[in-house]
Amino acid sequence: MNTKPSEFQIDSFISQYVIKRSKSMFADDIEKYDDQLRKRINEKSVLVIGGAGSIGSSFIKAILNYHPAELVVVDINENALAELTRDLRSTKGMFIPEKYITYPMDFSSSVFKKMFIKHSGFDIVANFSAHKHVRSEKDIFSVEALLQNNVLNARLLMELLSDWPPEVFFCVSTDKAANPVNIMGASKRIMEDVIFSYSDAFPVKTARFANVAFSNGSLPAGFLARLQKLQPLSAPSDVKRYFVSPEESGQICMLSCMLGSNREIFFPKLDQAQMMRFDEIAIKLLETYGYEICYCESDLEALEKAEELKCGSRNYPVHFSVSDTTGEKGYEEFVTDNEITDMNRFESLGVIINKSIPDKEKLNNLLDQLESVVSRTDENKEEIVKLLTDYLPDFVHKETGKSLDQKM
Secondary structure (H helix, E strand, O other): OOOOHHHOOHHHHHHHHHOOOOOOOOHHHHHHOHHHHHHHHOOOEEEEEOOOOHHHHHHHHHHHOOOOOEEEEEEOOHHHHHHHHHHHHOOOOOOOOOEEEEEEOOOOOHHHHHHHHHHOOOOEEEEOOOOOOHHHOOOHHHHHHHHHHHHHHHHHHHHHHHHOOOOEEEEEOOHHHOOOOOHHHHHHHHHHHHHHOOOOOOOEEEEOOOEEOOOOOOHHHHHHHHHHOOOOEEEEOOOEEOEEOHHHHHHHHHHHHHHOOOOEEEEEOOOHHHOEEHHHHHHHHHHHOOOEEEEOOOHHHHHHHHHHHHHOOOEEEEEEEOOOOOOOOOOOOOOOOOOEEEOOOOOOEEEEEOOOOOOHHHHHHHHHHHHHHHOOOOOOHHHHHHHHHHHOOOOOOOOOOOOHHHOO
16 A cells, blocks of 8 residues: 555544544444433533643534533643634534634633633533643653642642532543553542542542544654654554544543543443554554555664655664653553442443542642642652652552653
8 A cells, every 4th residue: 555645544544553443432322322412511611621632622522513502622732722723613514602712821820710710610621631641751840740730730620610610520531540650640540539539519520541543742643743754663562552543532531521420430441452552553554655664773773764765765764662661551451450340331431430539638638748849949759759659559650760752
């Protein structure tokens, strides 16, 4: 196969080679619960935080099928908000409420608070703002930024919502929150406790799910960027991951948000046979573009051979190697041994049930300690890891001293 860039259809590639499904795995559940979804979304006011990202924008497209009365989208990425609006308005048949507005602002800022109070809250609030990459953990400064966004700002948002309670609140989690080995995963696990600690004031739901194929900032999205620039591809050869499509990522969040009960965590029913390695995706992508694979022993060799691409070579250099960076988990899981699940309610979804309200005193003590640590100038990563480990006994931090930023 020799596909020209102009002919490449990302959705078709994902469907055929990555998730290997001809339709969304959630399609049957969405059809079954169509009436409930319509009743719970139709004519509601909706606030989506982090709505210009891959998952947030997919969530927006999912809920717009049910005609909310108002949609407000907040994101710090002004350019992405502009593209979201262009995308929505350029899609035939896409419903966009008359009351639609985007705000390029930080949800922890004073201007966001002013906007929220002026609006007197919203019926549905969904938060997708997060540091989501393992590579977010590099040094003390990157760790502080991660914790501020994923944990401490979550508490600020929940405090604001307590004054203007929504009918439902959703915040996306991650599969890496189950038995975490990196600070990002641990932060999202603590985020779950933060939002659940307010569930006595209004309904709170979340979802853990797999990698979103070709999402912004993901390694597969990087493959496409490298192809455009004729740069070599690099990927781990020993890391298997579950994948969902961008469409599916928005749908699972919608189903969790609108159909979940208070303090429930949704996750997709995927089995290990559906896992894929990143190097497999890279190979299939190159084959789709009509390239022969040129396997290299190092980043340097791959960079040197990439120069031949500029002269018309159809041999594409790649460097695949075993993972050796901090926080990289060799496998994925959605549920821990001490969590109770309901596997019968939905065709395509499992649900973690019977979650109790977290110990607020213990949780607030952790958050206060984290705020105290990050306010100092002599803090260190090890100190933060200890605080997280003391709170999460199942957090076994995998430290190798090497970051993904040190790899191609």
